[in-house]
Amino acid sequence: MGKYKTYLAGYAFLLPWLIGFFALTLGPIIASLYLSFTKYDLLTTPEWIGAKNYVSMFTDDYRLKDSIWVTMKYVFLSVPVRLSFALAIAMLLNQGLRLLNLYRTIYYIPSLLGGSVAISVLWKQVFDKEGVFNQGLSVIGIEGPAWISSPSYAIYSLIGLSVWQFGSVMIIFLAGLKQIPTELYEAATVDGAGKVRQFAKITMPLLTPVLFFNLTITLIQSFQTFTKAFIISGGSGGPINSTLLYSLYLYIKGFTFLDMGYASAMAWVLLFIIAIITGLLFLSSRYWVFYSDGGK
Amino acid sequence: MTIPKNVKNGLLHVLILALGALMLYPVLWLISSSFKPTTLIFTDKNLWPSSFTLEHYKSGWSGLRNIQFGNFFVNSIMLCVIAVFGVVLSSSMAAFAFARIDFPLKKLWFALMLGTIMLPGHVTLIPQYIIFHELDWVDTFLPLTVPKFFAEAFYVFLIVQFIRGIPKELDESAKIDGAGWFMLFFRIILPLCTPALVTAAIFTFLGTWDDFFGQLIYLSDIKKFTVPLGLRLFLDSSGNSNWGAVFAMSVLSIVPSLLIFFAGQRYFTQGIATSGLKG
Numbered sequence: 001m002g003k004y005k006t007y008l009a010g011y012a013f014l015l016p017w018l019i020g021f022f023a024l025t026l027g028p029i030i031a032s033l034y035l036s037f038t039k040y041d042l043l044t045t046p047e048w049i050g051a052k053n054y055v056s057m058f059t060d061d062y063r064l065k066d067s068i069w070v071t072m073k074y075v076f077l078s079v080p081v082r083l084s085f086a087l088a089i090a091m092l093l094n095q096g097l098r099l100l101n102l103y104r105t106i107y108y109i110p111s112l113l114g115g116s117v118a119i120s121v122l123w124k125q126v127f128d129k130e131g132v133f134n135q136g137l138s139v140i141g142i143e144g145p146a147w148i149s150s151p152s153y154a155i156y157s158l159i160g161l162s163v164w165q166f167g168s169v170m171i172i173f174l175a176g177l178k179q180i181p182t183e184l185y186e187a188a189t190v191d192g193a194g195k196v197r198q199f200a201k202i203t204m205p206l207l208t209p210v211l212f213f214n215l216t217i218t219l220i221q222s223f224q225t226f227t228k229a230f231i232i233s234g235g236s237g238g239p240i241n242s243t244l245l246y247s248l249y250l251y252i253k254g255f256t257f258l259d260m261g262y263a264s265a266m267a268w269v270l271l272f273i274i275a276i277i278t279g280l281l282f283l284s285s286r287y288w289v290f291y292s293d294g295g296k
Numbered sequence: 297m298t299i300p301k302n303v304k305n306g307l308l309h310v311l312i313l314a315l316g317a318l319m320l321y322p323v324l325w326l327i328s329s330s331f332k333p334t335t336l337i338f339t340d341k342n343l344w345p346s347s348f349t350l351e352h353y354k355s356g357w358s359g360l361r362n363i364q365f366g367n368f369f370v371n372s373i374m375l376c377v378i379a380v381f382g383v384v385l386s387s388s389m390a391a392f393a394f395a396r397i398d399f400p401l402k403k404l405w406f407a408l409m410l411g412t413i414m415l416p417g418h419v420t421l422i423p424q425y426i427i428f429h430e431l432d433w434v435d436t437f438l439p440l441t442v443p444k445f446f447a448e449a450f451y452v453f454l455i456v457q458f459i460r461g462i463p464k465e466l467d468e469s470a471k472i473d474g475a476g477w478f479m480l481f482f483r484i485i486l487p488l489c490t491p492a493l494v495t496a497a498i499f500t501f502l503g504t505w506d507d508f509f510g511q512l513i514y515l516s517d518i519k520k521f522t523v524p525l526g527l528r529l530f531l532d533s534s535g536n537s538n539w540g541a542v543f544a545m546s547v548l549s550i551v552p553s554l555l556i557f558f559a560g561q562r563y564f565t566q567g568i569a570t571s572g573l574k575g
Binding site for chain 2: 006007009010011012013014016017018019020021023024025027028029031032035042089092093095097099101103105106107109110112113115116117118119121122123124125126130132135164220223224226227230231234247250251254255260263264266267268270271274278
């Protein structure tokens with residue numbers, strides 16, 4: 001086969017991706033950057049207004065302030081708790097038990113279903129004043145608040161839903177734990193190291209690459225959470241903006257108020273926030289992520 | 297510190313099962329409530345209903361505004377089938393090019409493709425919407441199906457990794473036998489990639505089935521509504537008065553995900569462990 005025929009074949013197979021890349025990714029990225037400097041309502045032509053969208057985001061949009069605060073709270077509370085649960089259960093399961101497949105399935109089901117509207121609907125009921133969760137609390141003598149309708153508690157029902165879906169992260173931890181050679185533990189036991197010491201000196205260091213991966217992925221996903229907040233708050237982000245996650249507010253701005261320039265600016269700020277956080281994670285990784293092959 | 301091993305293991309099983317039951321409780325409660333008469337849903341605390349009814353399934357299935365809930369299912373399934381076909385075909389084509397064919401700028405394209413995996417969809421959302429609006433595609437299924445035929449970066453990566461594990465000698469001998477690139481792709485590489493293709497198909501199906509956001513912004517005619525949109529409408533219009541029917545339809549809406557999961561279980565761990573998908 002001739003060289004050019006090979007080139008042609010390569011591009012023929014790549015063509016669908018290439019079209020998508022230019023028409024639906026690269027083009028739109030550039031367009032949204034441009035739109036973020038305009039006022040645009042989809043019907044009239046975009047009007048260039050300079051950095052006004054960005055300025056107003058940080059000066060007079062108090063709903064956005066609420067939204068960023070709620071999102072930070074959601075991300076920085078749910079991610080660590082979710083990862084801790086995932087790791088704890090993964091370690092519990094990683095003891096050479098029989099029925100491992102069954103257990104893995106049980107713990108994975110919430111992750112499988114958690115993103116659906118059905119589960120958000122269910123959650124709305126579970127965390128109602130008279131809901132299942134408070135019934136559970138009343139068994140141990142605690143009277144729970146009306147989680148969904150109270151501005152100070154509503155976000156915790158969302159965080160709870162996110163933590164409940166720790167199964168997929170757990171499966172990745174489990175795969176990581178299986179990679180650790182059991183000889184290491186045997187040698188440590190012979191040398192008299194206890195379980196806690198083994199965890200701190202063997203398990204954790206060898207698991208840091210997996211932890212890093214999980215942390216990065218979960219953080220990025222959490223910043224983009226939408227469905228839960230939309231369904232549980234009925235699309236409003238209420239009560240009093242208490243569940244107004246960033247993606248939900250962006251949707252409201254772009255598709256309810258048709259303020260597409262502003263929504264584009266919000267998208268770029270989100271990209272910026274995510275880039276900074278993942279950038280910091282990558283920079284910090286050389287101090288805490290341990291690669292047994294010397295970090296290639 | 298000398299607890300016999302079997303006692304310790306037994307306790308461990310009990311602990312794992314107890315925690316697991318706690319995890320599944322909300323879902324079990326949902327299923328159980330969907331079969332309880334309305335008056336019992338919030339009063340009967342037993343998970344096993346003291347009296348059964350299918351009333352909620354009947355009233356839920358009859359739908360709303362003269363549209364049966366079955367319509368939403370037909371629409372959702374159709375979207376999922378097209379999405380799976382489009383994503384698997386286009387992603388495996390791109391993967392084949394990256395893994396097996398030499399052409400100029402290949403490294404650049406590959407790097408760009410990897411770069412898009414982590415990109416939050418928000419930065420492309422508004423312009424994409426504008427494109428589909430200009431094409432007059434809003435409130436049709438096209439914005440939700442056509443893009444699936446342009447390959448999805450993550451699955452391209454997954455399949456590339458898989459193809460790299462297939463011995464290159466197969467390509468050589470196929471070429472000696474006179475097979476062209478298309479022959480090689482369809483007859484040799486694709487069949488050998490089945491596990492990766494199934495993984496991509498499963499996660500595409502699940503992702504499309506639960507894609508509330510995309511369907512919310514692009515579909516507005518109730519006849520075109522999908523299961524998530526139907527459920528949301530149902531919740532808004534009959535929520536507090538008819539929880540039973542909402543629960544019944546919620547249960548039905550998670551059945552396909554569960555079926556796919558149990559049918560393709562062995563592909564799951566692989567898919568999740570390489571990607572952190574579905575979470």
